[in-house]
Amino acid sequence: MTLRELHERARKTLDPVVYDYVAGGAGEERVLAANERAFDDYALLPRVLRGSAVRDTAVDLPGAPRTAPVFVAPTAFHRLVHPDGELATARAAAAEGAVLVTGTAATTAVREVVAAAREAAPDPAVWFQLYPHPRGEVTAALVRRAEDAGCTALVLTVDSPVFGRHARDLRNGFTDLPPGYAAENMRDLPGAPPGGLLDIPMSPEAGWAHLAELVRGTALPVLVKGVLHPDDARQAVEHGAAGIIVSNHGGRQSDAVPAAVDCLPALVDAVAGRVPVLLDGGVRRGSDVAVALALGARAVGLGRPVVWGLAAEGEAGVRRVLATLRDEYDHTLALCGGRRNADLTADMVVAKGGAR
Ligand SMILES: Cc1cc2nc3c(=O)[nH]c(=O)nc-3n(C[C@H](O)[C@H](O)[C@H](O)COP(=O)(O)O)c2cc1C
Numbered sequence: 117m118t119l120r121e122l123h124e125r126a127r128k129t130l131d132p133v134v135y136d137y138v139a140g141g142a143g144e145e146r147v148l149a150a151n152e153r154a155f156d157d158y159a160l161l162p163r164v165l166r167g168s169a170v171r172d173t174a175v176d177l178p179g180a181p182r183t184a185p186v187f188v189a190p191t192a193f194h195r196l197v198h199p200d201g202e203l204a205t206a207r208a209a210a211a212e213g214a215v216l217v218t219g220t221a222a223t224t225a226v227r228e229v230v231a232a233a234r235e236a237a238p239d240p241a242v243w244f245q246l247y248p249h250p251r252g253e254v255t256a257a258l259v260r261r262a263e264d265a266g267c268t269a270l271v272l273t274v275d276s277p278v279f280g281r282h283a284r285d286l287r288n289g290f291t292d293l294p295p296g297y298a299a300e301n302m303r304d305l306p307g308a309p310p311g312g313l314l315d316i317p318m319s320p321e322a323g324w325a326h327l328a329e330l331v332r333g334t335a336l337p338v339l340v341k342g343v344l345h346p347d348d349a350r351q352a353v354e355h356g357a358a359g360i361i362v363s364n365h366g367g368r369q370s371d372a373v374p375a376a377v378d379c380l381p382a383l384v385d386a387v388a389g390r391v392p393v394l395l396d397g398g399v400r401r402g403s404d405v406a407v408a409l410a411l412g413a414r415a416v417g418l419g420r421p422v423v424w425g426l427a428a429e430g431e432a433g434v435r436r437v438l439a440t441l442r443d444e445y446d447h448t449l450a451l452c453g454g455r456r457n458a459d460l461t462a463d464m465v466v467a468k469g470g471a472r
C-alpha cells in the first residue's frame with residue numbers, strides 16, 4: 117500500500133473535523149501546497165557505474181547514533197486519531213529504527229511514550245519537543261520530565277510565537293481537545309493545581325536568551341525547529357544548538373513563507389557543517405528524501421503521513437509508512453548509483469523549471 121492509499125483510508129476513517137485539523141494549514145494553505153509542490157519541481161541526475169550493490173543509509177543524529185534518515189516529526193494529539201495514540205507511534209518508530217519526536221502536545225505522557233518505544237527496541241531514540249514558555253520554571257520542569265523519561269535530545273520549536281490561524285479549524289469550531297483527552301505532559305507543572313493542566317504555551321516574548329538558558333540547563337543536545345532565515349541558523353548555532361530543523365511547521369504557521377526544501381541550501385551554507393541540518397515539510401516519497409539529502413539535509417521528518425498511517429492501521433500503519441519511505445529511498449539511492457547518503461550531492465539535483 118502506498119502512502120497515498122493510507123492517506124485515503126485515513127480520510128475515510130476519521131471524523132471530518134479531526135481530519136481537517138491534521139490535513140489543514142494556515143491561511144489559504146499556500147505554504148501547505150508549496151511544500152509538496154516544491155519537491156515536484158526538483159529532478160535527480162543519477163550517476164552511473166559506481167557500484168551500488170551494498171547500500172548503507174543510516175545516519176548519526178544528536179542522541180541517535182546510526183538511525184534511519186527519516187524521522188517522525190512532532191505532531192499533536194495522536195489519541196484523537198487512534199485509541200493507541202502515541203504508544204503505537206512510539207513502538208512503530210522504535211521498531212523501524214527511526215527517531216520519534218514526541219512533545220508538549222502529545223496525548224500520552226513522555227514517560228509512557230519512551231517505555232513503549234523500549235518495548236519495541238533495546239535502544240530507541242525519542243526526542244522531546246517543547247515551545248519556549250514565558251515562565252522558566254515550567255520549561256525546566258518539562259525538561260526534567262523528558263530527561264527522567266529517557267529522551268535523548270530536546271527540540272525547541274521557534275516558529276510559533278503565536279498560534280497559527282487554521283481556516284478549517286476556525287470554520288469547524290475546533291479550538292481545543294474534546295473532553296476525555298489531554299496534553300498529558302502539561303499536567304502537574306509549577307503553577308497548576310494538583311492533577312491540573314496548564315495550557316500549551318506560546319511565547320511571543322521569547323528570545324535567543326531562552327535557547328541559551330535551555331542549553332545551559334540540560335545535558336541533552338538541543339535542536340532548534342522552525343528556522344528559515346540563514347542568519348537565524350547561524351544565531352542558533354552560536355547559542356548552542358546541536359542541530360537545526362528547517363521547517364515551516366507544515367504550512368501551519370505563516371502562510372507567506374517559502375517551501376521548506378527551497379530554504380534548505382541557504383541554511384546548509386550558513387551552518388557550514390558545524391551541526392547537522394534536518395528538514396521537514398512535504399516529504400512524501402523516497403525521491404523527496406534523496407533530494408533533501410543531496411541538498412545537504414542529514415535527515416528528513418514526516419508529519420502528516422505518520423498520522424495517516426496511525427489513523428488507518430495503528431502501529432502497523434506507522435511502520436508501513438516508515439518502511440515504505442525507507443525502501444523507496446534505498447531504491448532511489450541505488451538508481452542514483454549511490455552506496456551511502458553522501459554519494460548524493462547537490463550537483464545531482466536539478467530544477468525541472470516548472471512554474472509554481
Ligand atoms: C496535526 C499536526 C500537529 C502538529 N503539532 C506540532 C507540534 O506540536 N509541535 C511542532 O513543533 N510541530 C508540530 N507540527 C508540525 C510538524 O512537526 C512538521 O513540521 C510538519 O507536519 C511537517 O510537514 P508534513 O506534515 O508535510 O510532513 C504539527 C503538524 C501537524 C500536521
Ligand SMILES: O=C(O)C(=O)c1ccccc1
Pocket residue numbers: 192221316365368
Ligand atoms: O497544530 C499544530 O501545528 C501545533 O503545533 C500545535 C500546537 C499546540 C497545541 C497543539 C498543536
